[in-house]
Amino acid sequence: MIDTHCHLNIMVNKQPEDLLTADHFDEIALIISRAQSAGIKKMICVGTSIPESRNCVAIAQRHSVVHATIGIHPCDITQPVDLLMNELEAVLVQYRSHIVAIGEIGLDYYHQPFDAELQKQMFVAQLELAKKYDLPVVIHIREAGEDALAILENYKHSLRGVIHCFSLDKAAAGKIIDWGWYIGIDGPVTYPKNSVLRELVATVPLEGILLETDAPFLPPQGLRGKPNCPSNLGTIAAEIARARGVAAVDIIQQTTRNAITLFRLNFFA
Numbered sequence: 001m002i003d004t005h006c007h008l009n010i011m012v013n014k015q016p017e018d019l020l021t022a023d024h025f026d027e028i029a030l031i032i033s034r035a036q037s038a039g040i041k042k043m044i045c046v047g048t049s050i051p052e053s054r055n056c057v058a059i060a061q062r063h064s065v066v067h068a069t070i071g072i073h074p075c076d077i078t079q080p081v082d083l084l085m086n087e088l089e090a091v092l093v094q095y096r097s098h099i100v101a102i103g104e105i106g107l108d109y110y111h112q113p114f115d116a117e118l119q120k121q122m123f124v125a126q127l128e129l130a131k132k133y134d135l136p137v138v139i140h141i142r143e144a145g146e147d148a149l150a151i152l153e154n155y156k157h158s159l160r161g162v163i164h165c166f167s168l169d170k171a172a173a174g175k176i177i178d179w180g181w182y183i184g185i186d187g188p189v190t191y192p193k194n195s196v197l198r199e200l201v202a203t204v205p206l207e208g209i210l211l212e213t214d215a216p217f218l219p220p221q222g223l224r225g226k227p228n229c230p231s232n233l234g235t236i237a238a239e240i241a242r243a244r245g246v247a248a249v250d251i252i253q254q255t256t257r258n259a260i261t262l263f264r265l266n267f268f269a
Helices: 022-037 050-062 081-094 116-132 145-155 170-178 195-203 230-244 248-263
Strands: 002-006 042-046 066-070 099-108 137-142 161-163 182-185 209-211
Touching: 002 209, 002 230, 002 248, 022 050, 022 230, 042 050, 042 099, 042 248, 050 066, 050 081, 066 081, 081 116, 099 116, 099 145, 116 137, 116 145, 137 145, 145 170, 170 182, 170 195, 195 230, 209 230, 209 248, 230 248
Parallel strands: 002 042, 042 066, 066 099, 099 137, 137 161, 161 182, 182 209
Antiparallel strands: none
């Protein structure tokens, strides 16, 4: 399996935006080892700010099974867009061999207060950066589906990407998969009240699905209240398999192929 979206960098006891220390790297090594024992072949550590993007790269430098993304989450726009973009591109140029995507980027109208126009400006700037360097994008959308999809329509043929922790409707899923993009499925597919998501994953083409944990967030149902881990990815695969009435190995094989395709991974490295 490939966990296409986790945050190993914030699974340790540190303050947000602090850079990782030697002790943190020791903790992360244990998390990675447990994930490998659970059948996780690769993990993509997803950045959300400049410091946390640097942390993701630092983990990828130390572990060949980890790849990094870099990006500014819509809730982490703490400086003018041009300054953030200059710094983000500098990180990309310096560490290009360890970076497989631009993300987590997008729109979030859930967390208050928010500046929709600023988020859109940052979103488009990062989409343009991904286009410039021919990288896929990892998209965050929360209560902003209409605006986010309107922007992404302009990039549906020039970029490739995944809508992380998919929570839009079936029509949106169909549109995104028709573009040749992907939807990321996480722990919420296991939640008893989330029958809508289970119905969606039962019917959309499996060629359009990626497995994610979003660790340490969104643990599967049996672990709610505890930090999530990449080692829990198999629970998500099993739930999708139940919804589709197939064997879990079928889900694992196809979603692994999907991840290799999107992020251009060397699965055997």
